[in-house]
Amino acid sequence: MALTGLDIYKLLPKTNCKQCGQPTCLAFAMKLSQKQAELAACPHVSDQAKQALEAASRPPIRLVTVGVGDGRKIEVGNETVMCRHEKTFFHEPGYVVRIKDTAGDDEIAQTAAAIAAYGVERVGMDLRVSGVAVENASKNTAAFLKAVDLVKAAGDLSLVLMSADPAVMEAALAKSASSKPLIYAATKDNAAQMAALALKFKCPVAVCAEGLEAATALAEEVNKAGVEDIVLDPGTRGFADSLVTLTQLRRLALKKNFRPAGYPIITFPGEQASSPEEETLLAGQQVAKYAGIVVLERFDPSTIYPLLTLRQNIYTDPQKPIQMQPGIYTIGEPGTSSPVYVTTNFSLTYFSVAGEVEGSGLPSWLLVTDSEGLSVLTAWAAGKFDAEKIAKSAKTSGIADKVSHRKIIIPGHVATLRGELEDELSDWQIMVGPREAVDIPSFIKRTWN
Amino acid sequence: MPVVEIPTEKWKGKIREVTLGGGGRKTVVVGGETTLPFLHFEGEMPNRPVIAIEIQDCEPDWTGRLVSAWGDAVKDPASWAKAAAAAGADVIALSLESAHPDNQNTGAKEAEASVKKVLDAVDLPLMVFGPYVAEKDNEVLVAAADAARGTVVALGSCEEKNFRTIVAACLASGHVAIAKTPIEINLAKQLNILITDMGLPADRILMDPTTGALGYGLEYTYSVMERLRMAGLQGDGMTGLPIMVTPGEEAWRQKEAKAADGVPEAWGKIEDRAIIWEAMTATSLLLAGADVLVMRHPKAIELVRATVDKWMAK
Ligand code: SF4
Numbered sequence: 001m002a003l004t005g006l007d008i009y010k011l012l013p014k015t016n017c018k019q020c021g022q023p024t025c026l027a028f029a030m031k032l033s034q035k036q037a038e039l040a041a042c043p044h045v046s047d048q049a050k051q052a053l054e055a056a057s058r059p060p061i062r063l064v065t066v067g068v069g070d071g072r073k074i075e076v077g078n079e080t081v082m083c084r085h086e087k088t089f090f091h092e093p094g095y096v097v098r099i100k101d102t103a104g105d106d107e108i109a110q111t112a113a114a115i116a117a118y119g120v121e122r123v124g125m126d127l128r129v130s131g132v133a134v135e136n137a138s139k140n141t142a143a144f145l146k147a148v149d150l151v152k153a154a155g156d157l158s159l160v161l162m163s164a165d166p167a168v169m170e171a172a173l174a175k176s177a178s179s180k181p182l183i184y185a186a187t188k189d190n191a192a193q194m195a196a197l198a199l200k201f202k203c204p205v206a207v208c209a210e211g212l213e214a215a216t217a218l219a220e221e222v223n224k225a226g227v228e229d230i231v232l233d234p235g236t237r238g239f240a241d242s243l244v245t246l247t248q249l250r251r252l253a254l255k256k257n258f259r260p261a262g263y264p265i266i267t268f269p270g271e272q273a274s275s276p277e278e279e280t281l282l283a284g285q286q287v288a289k290y291a292g293i294v295v296l297e298r299f300d301p302s303t304i305y306p307l308l309t310l311r312q313n314i315y316t317d318p319q320k321p322i323q324m325q326p327g328i329y330t331i332g333e334p335g336t337s338s339p340v341y342v343t344t345n346f347s348l349t350y351f352s353v354a355g356e357v358e359g360s361g362l363p364s365w366l367l368v369t370d371s372e373g374l375s376v377l378t379a380w381a382a383g384k385f386d387a388e389k390i391a392k393s394a395k396t397s398g399i400a401d402k403v404s405h406r407k408i409i410i411p412g413h414v415a416t417l418r419g420e421l422e423d424e425l426s427d428w429q430i431m432v433g434p435r436e437a438v439d440i441p442s443f444i445k446r447t448w449n
Numbered sequence: 450m451p452v453v454e455i456p457t458e459k460w461k462g463k464i465r466e467v468t469l470g471g472g473g474r475k476t477v478v479v480g481g482e483t484t485l486p487f488l489h490f491e492g493e494m495p496n497r498p499v500i501a502i503e504i505q506d507c508e509p510d511w512t513g514r515l516v517s518a519w520g521d522a523v524k525d526p527a528s529w530a531k532a533a534a535a536a537g538a539d540v541i542a543l544s545l546e547s548a549h550p551d552n553q554n555t556g557a558k559e560a561e562a563s564v565k566k567v568l569d570a571v572d573l574p575l576m577v578f579g580p581y582v583a584e585k586d587n588e589v590l591v592a593a594a595d596a597a598r599g600t601v602v603a604l605g606s607c608e609e610k611n612f613r614t615i616v617a618a619c620l621a622s623g624h625v626a627i628a629k630t631p632i633e634i635n636l637a638k639q640l641n642i643l644i645t646d647m648g649l650p651a652d653r654i655l656m657d658p659t660t661g662a663l664g665y666g667l668e669y670t671y672s673v674m675e676r677l678r679m680a681g682l683q684g685d686g687m688t689g690l691p692i693m694v695t696p697g698e699e700a701w702r703q704k705e706a707k708a709a710d711g712v713p714e715a716w717g718k719i720e721d722r723a724i725i726w727e728a729m730t731a732t733s734l735l736l737a738g739a740d741v742l743v744m745r746h747p748k749a750i751e752l753v754r755a756t757v758d759k760w761m762a763k
Contacts, residue, residue: 083675083676084671084675120716212455239759240760243487243760247488248455248456248490251455251456256456278752278756281732284733300717301714301715301717301718302717302719303725304717305716306663306705306725310667310733314671318672347666348632348669352666355665438581442551442582445551
C-alpha cells in the first residue's frame, strides 16, 4: 500500500540537513510519495526505515510468471484495483487445459498439439491458450514424465505440473524446470517439501487448501520458507463461493495490504461443473472476478473462443479503448455497386456501424478512418476526423478500385464536412448518413437503389 | 489458524425496488440490493435477477437457428408467449417489431391487439418495446399502455428524444418506464432526473444503459453498470435504480451467433458458440449489476437461470 508523505516523513531523520537537495525532510518525504525522488538521495536514512519503505513500495499482489514461451508465458498478479473502471486490470489471466497422464500417449500428444496450434485473431490481437496442466492421475512416475515430455514436444506451452507427491514432482521438475512450470500444489501435508522444490528449481508454486484462511495461512508458511512466487488455490469450485472468496482475497490484498492474500489465484471451473457450458460460464466469472490462471477441463474452440474474447474485453484499458486497424472492411460480400460508409476506428463506433450495416441486409464497404480511437463526435471535435483525413483514407485505401460508383456516405454528425469533402474528393458524391447507427438500415433503404 | 478479518463494504444506499405485474397477474419485484451482485456476506439481495423472454408481434427476422428453437410458436404472439412461459420466463418482453416503418408499419390498433393477446395468453408480467423509432415508439407504446391498464407493464424505449410521451403514458396508466441512454453514466442519471421531474416516481423506472455484446462493446456496458451500481449504493437516488439489459438481441446480432460458414475454424462449432455468446454476455452483465435480462434462446436462458440459482444460494 502506498505511503503518504507524512508516513514517510516519520521514518526520516527529521534533521533538515538539506543533503538530499530538498529544504526539509518533509519536503523530501513529499517528493518521495509522489515518486519524484529516490530514497538513496538521503545519506542518513536508517536501515530500518529503508526496509519499511521498500516493503511499502512492493505491489500489493505479487507478479508471478509461469512459463517462458513468447506470447505464451503467463504473467499474472500486480493488480491494483477492484473494478476495471478505477484504472485497468493489467495482467490478463492465462487459460491452461488439464491433460491427465492416463489419457494415452496419442491423445496427450494430439491435444497438446491442437492447443499449441490454436490461435485466433480479434481486433488486431492474436489470442492464444497459454498452456497445459499435466496431472499425475496415474500416480505413476514414468507415466507422468512421459506425459510431460509429450506436452513439451508440442511447443512452448506453459506448464502446470499437478502431483501431490514431492518425489514425482521432483522428477518432473528435473526435466522441465527451465521452462518454469507452476508446481501444483503445496498442501498442508507436503508444504515443506514442495517449498524446497520451488527454491531448488526456482519455479513458482501453488498452495492449495480449503478456504481463504487455510490457503492464506499456507501461503504464509511457504513464503516463510523463502518462496516468493506463490499462487493461491483457496479450493473454491462453484460460482458463489468462488465469487465471494476471490473478491475477499483481492480486497484483503489491496485494501488491507494483507501479504498472504497478495498472490495471483488459480481456479478450476470445470472440476465440479455438470456441463462444458457451465464450466465456460464459471470460467467467465473468474476472468471478470479476480482469477490469474484458469484451468479448463477440455479444449474446445467453441468455448475457448468466447472465453478469449471475454478476457480481451475485461482486460482492455478503459483509458485506451480498442482501436480498429484503419482500412477497408467488408460487410457481407460487397460488389462494385455496394454502398461505401465512412466511420472512425473507435471499436465501439465500428461495431455499432458494422452491426447496423449488416442488419440492413445490403452487403457494403466500410471505410475505417484513423481517428486515434475516438468516436465520431469526439474525433470531429478534436480534429481527428476532418475532411482532410476522410479524403486521405478514401484516396489511399484503394476503395475507388472496389466500386464502380462514386458515392460515399459520411456520418450525420459530421454533415458540416460535406462541402469541404466535395472539394477534396471532387469526383465523389458525398452523401450524409444518419447521426445514429441504428438509423442506417432505413436510411440506406430510402437512398440506395 | 489465525482469524483473518474480511473487509466488508458498508454501503449506505439501497437500490430501489420496482414492481411489475399485479392486478390479477403474477408480480415480479426487482432491485432492492444493498450490496454488489451476489456478495451476500455483506448486504442484501432480496430479489433475484429476472429473465424476460423476448417475443415479437410478427415472425422475427432472426437467424434460422434461433427461430427454429421456438418452432411454430413464433407465428403468433399468444402461442409464443405461452412457449416462453413454459421455457421459464419470469417476464414476457413483447417487441412490437411490426410497427417499424421498414416492416409492416403497423400502428396503435395492432399494438393494442397484440398486447391484449399476450395478456390473455399468460399471467406473467409484461414488458413492451416499440421498434426503436421514436415517433413509432410513441404511437404504439401509448396504445400498449392503454391496453394494459390495470396491471403494471414496463414500456421501452423511453429515450431523451421521446421520454415526455412515454412518461406521460406511464403516468396515465400506472406503468414503468424503461429509460434508455447510450452507455454513459451521466446521461443515464440525467434522463432519470428528467423523468422524475415529470412526476413519475423513481421506483417506476428501469434503466437501460445500452448493451454491448461479448466482443462488441461488452466492456463499456459492464463498466458503466458497475459505476451506476456503485453510485447507487453510495446513496445517489438517481442512479440507484434497477438495470435492464438486452443480451439476447445484442448477442444474436453478431456474426459469432449467426455464421456457421465463412468464419475461422478457431471459432468452433456454431451450435455451442452461439448459445455461449448469449449466455456469457448475460452472466457477465449480471456480475456488473443487471436486474432484468431480456433474452432469446431457450438453451441460453436455461444456462443463465441455473447460474443465477447458484449465485443466489447462500
Ligand atoms: S538528506 Fe535526509 S536528513 Fe537531510 S534533509 Fe534530506 S531527508 Fe532530511
